[in-house]
Amino acid sequence: MERYDLALIGFGGVNRGLAELIVQRGDDLAHEMGFALRVVAITDLRAGSLVDNNGIDLVPLLATEPHAMSFAGLTGGSADPRNEWVIRHVPSDIVAEATYTNPIDGEPAVSHVRWALESGKHVCTTNKGPVALAGQELKALAAEHGVSFEFEGSVVSGTPILRTAQRLFGGLQIEGVQGILNGTSNYILGRLADGLDLQAATAEAQERGYAEADPTADLEGHDVQLKVMILASEVLGAELSREDVSCEGISALTSTEVQDAASKGLHWKLVGSAKRRADGTVDARVAPQALPAHHPLAGIPGAMNAVAFDTDILGTVTVSGPGAGRLETAYALLSDIIAIHERHHASGSGAPAHRVLQEALRD
Numbered sequence: 001m002e003r004y005d006l007a008l009i010g011f012g013g014v015n016r017g018l019a020e021l022i023v024q025r026g027d028d029l030a031h032e033m034g035f036a037l038r039v040v041a042i043t044d045l046r047a048g049s050l051v052d053n054n055g056i057d058l059v060p061l062l063a064t065e066p067h068a069m070s071f072a073g074l075t076g077g078s079a080d081p082r083n084e085w086v087i088r089h090v091p092s093d094i095v096a097e098a099t100y101t102n103p104i105d106g107e108p109a110v111s112h113v114r115w116a117l118e119s120g121k122h123v124c125t126t127n128k129g130p131v132a133l134a135g136q137e138l139k140a141l142a143a144e145h146g147v148s149f150e151f152e153g154s155v156v157s158g159t160p161i162l163r164t165a166q167r168l169f170g171g172l173q174i175e176g177v178q179g180i181l182n183g184t185s186n187y188i189l190g191r192l193a194d195g196l197d198l199q200a201a202t203a204e205a206q207e208r209g210y211a212e213a214d215p216t217a218d219l220e221g222h223d224v225q226l227k228v229m230i231l232a233s234e235v236l237g238a239e240l241s242r243e244d245v246s247c248e249g250i251s252a253l254t255s256t257e258v259q260d261a262a263s264k265g266l267h268w269k270l271v272g273s274a275k276r277r278a279d280g281t282v283d284a285r286v287a288p289q290a291l292p293a294h295h296p297l298a299g300i301p302g303a304m305n306a307v308a309f310d311t312d313i314l315g316t317v318t319v320s321g322p323g324a325g326r327l328e329t330a331y332a333l334l335s336d337i338i339a340i341h342e343r344h345h346a347s348g349s350g351a352p353a354h355r356v357l358q359e360a361l362r363d
Contacts, residue, residue, distance in 0.1 A: 001030060001034065002034060002035040002036070002341065003035060003036040003038060004036070004037055004341070005039075005092045005094075006037060006038065006039045006040065006041075006093070006095075006337075007040065007043075007086055007092040007094070007096070007121075008039060008041070008042045008096050009043050009083060009086070009099060009112050010044060011061075011069070012098065013329075014126050014326060014329045014330050014333065015042075015098040016066070016326070017326040017327045017330025018330040018334065019058045019061070020062060021327070021330055021331070022037050022039065022058065023062065029334075033341065034345075035341050035345075037337070039056045039058060040052060040053055040054075040092055041056075041090045042061075042071070043082060043086050044069065044071070048070065048071040048079040048081055048082075049071055049077065049078045049080060049081050049082045049083075050071040050074055050076055050078075051086065052076045053090070083115075087115040087116050087119065087121075088118075094121065094122045094337060095112070095113075095116035095121050095123050095124075096124050096125070097116070097123060097125040097130070098126050098333070100127075101128050101223075101226070102129050103222045103242075105133060106127075106129030106130050106133040107129075109125070109127045109129050109130050110133065110134045112130075113125060113130045113149065114134075114137075114138065114141065117138060117142050117145055117149060118145065120146070120147060122147045122149075122340045123138075123147070124148075124151070124333050124337060124340065125151050125336075126151070126153035126329050126332055126333060127154065128154045128226040129226070130151075131154045131230050132154075132226040132227075132229040133226075133229075133242075135233055136233075136239060148339070148340045148343060148344065150340060151230075152335055153331075153332025153336070154227070155181065155307075156179070156307060156323050157183075157321075157324060157325060157328045157332060158321065158325075158327075158328035158329055158331035158332045158335070159320070159322060159323070159328075160335060161179075161307050162234050163335075164319055165235050169317075171313075172313055173311065173312040174235055174236065174309050174310065174311055175276050175311070175312065176273065176274060176310040177232075177235050177236070177274055177308070177309050177310065178271055178274075178308050178310075179271070179272055179273070179297065179305065179306055179307035180269055180270065180297050180305050180306050180307075181223075181224045181227040181228070181272045181305055181307070182218055182227075182270060182272075182305070183210060183302070183303030183323035184205050184210045184211045184218040184303065185218050185249070185270040186269065186270065186303060186304065187201075187205050187208075187210050187302050187303045188201040188202055188205055188218075188219075188250065189253070189258060189270065190301060191204060191205075192253065192259070193259060193267075193268070196255060197254070197255050198251065198255070202215050202219070210303050210324050218249075219251045220247070220249035220251060221247045221249035221270060224272040224286045225242060225245050225247045228273065228274055228284050228286060229241075229244075229245060229284070231272075231307070232274040232282055232284055235309070236282055238276075238282040238284075240274075240282065240284055246285040246286065247285070247287075248287045248288065249270070249286075249288070250270050253268060253288060265292065265293050266290040267290065267293070267298040267299070268288055268290050268291075269288065269289055269291055269300070270286070270288050271287060271288070271289045272286045273285055273286075296308045300320060303323060303324045303325075304320060304321070304322060304323060305320065305321065305323025305324075306318055306319065306321075307319050
């Protein structure tokens with residue numbers, strides 16, 4: 001049976017969630033999908049790094065509270081994350097990158113992905129930064145080294161928006177896409193409609209685990225801006241910079257405005273959109289909109305996300321699903337791993353070249 005050795009870069013909620021899925025469903029996955037998963041390395045900014053070429057026992061790690069996690073006292077552990085060394089030199093097949101998103105230049109995640117691809121390793125990531133800000137470079141690098149760069153979770157968590165467009169919309173011409181791409185802001189707008197002010201609604205979103213300690217990227221639309229750049233590239237073939245996507249968040253909206261709109265049958269939503277103009281260029285923007293009830297995005301509740309594709313034959317096709325959540329986002333990484341297996345297993349090259357060489361040397 002095929003086996004993939006994983007290096008987890010970042011051990012916050014998402015990669016911990018992936019580790020949980022491996023522990024809980026690893027045997028079922030092996031039976032259903034025909035491959036096994038083994039974690040051989042973990043790095044984390046606070047916990048350090050942990051390496052075991054024979055496979056890390058994930059159970060005691062998952063039993064430890066994240067804030068109490070330290071790899072320094074463990075066999076194969078270090079207080080230093082050693083990201084580059086782990087990515088480049090620890091034998092692994094797939095690097096799962098789930099560190100924080102830097103909306104300015106995508107670092108250090110861009111370098112994490114680049115190091116892995118240069119080392120002939122597949123990459124899956126939920127990090128928007130590398131995809132939005134360096135996607136073309138990294139996809140070219142993956143092709144050069146014969147490996148995959150997968151990023152389904154970079155837009156709508158575990159809901160397969162990108163693969164839906166790529167695999168199921170064959171023969172359709174997509175002229176535009178618009179969506180609720182940030183579950184945190186959608187939850188907050190819903191609570192404003194219930195009468196809470198912005199500060200109270202944001203605090204509640206933080207308590208529920210939707211919003212970060214610093215919610216700026218959610219409130220000001222920066223998170224959605226990066227996602228619009230990814231959608232424009234993957235769905236419309238347009239390579240945009242942040243400057244190409246006008247961006248307005250929800251911080252100026254008041255509960256009174258949102259409630260007044262609701263009384264008129266309108267629903268405030270933070271909408272990210274990209275639409276092809278007549279001359280072939282793309283208009284892309286992020287802005288709050290008061291949508292009428294018949295709009296496909298108007299009724300999306302809570303922390304849910306949705307993307308509406310404007311097609312030439314089918315009209316508007318809307319896909320909705322969870323846009324936040326630890327295990328939901330971890331599932332996106334798992335779906336990426338499945339895609340890597342299907343692509344490379346079908347071509348007879350499931351493991352990267354360095355792994356094939358290692359196996360040959362063992363034999």
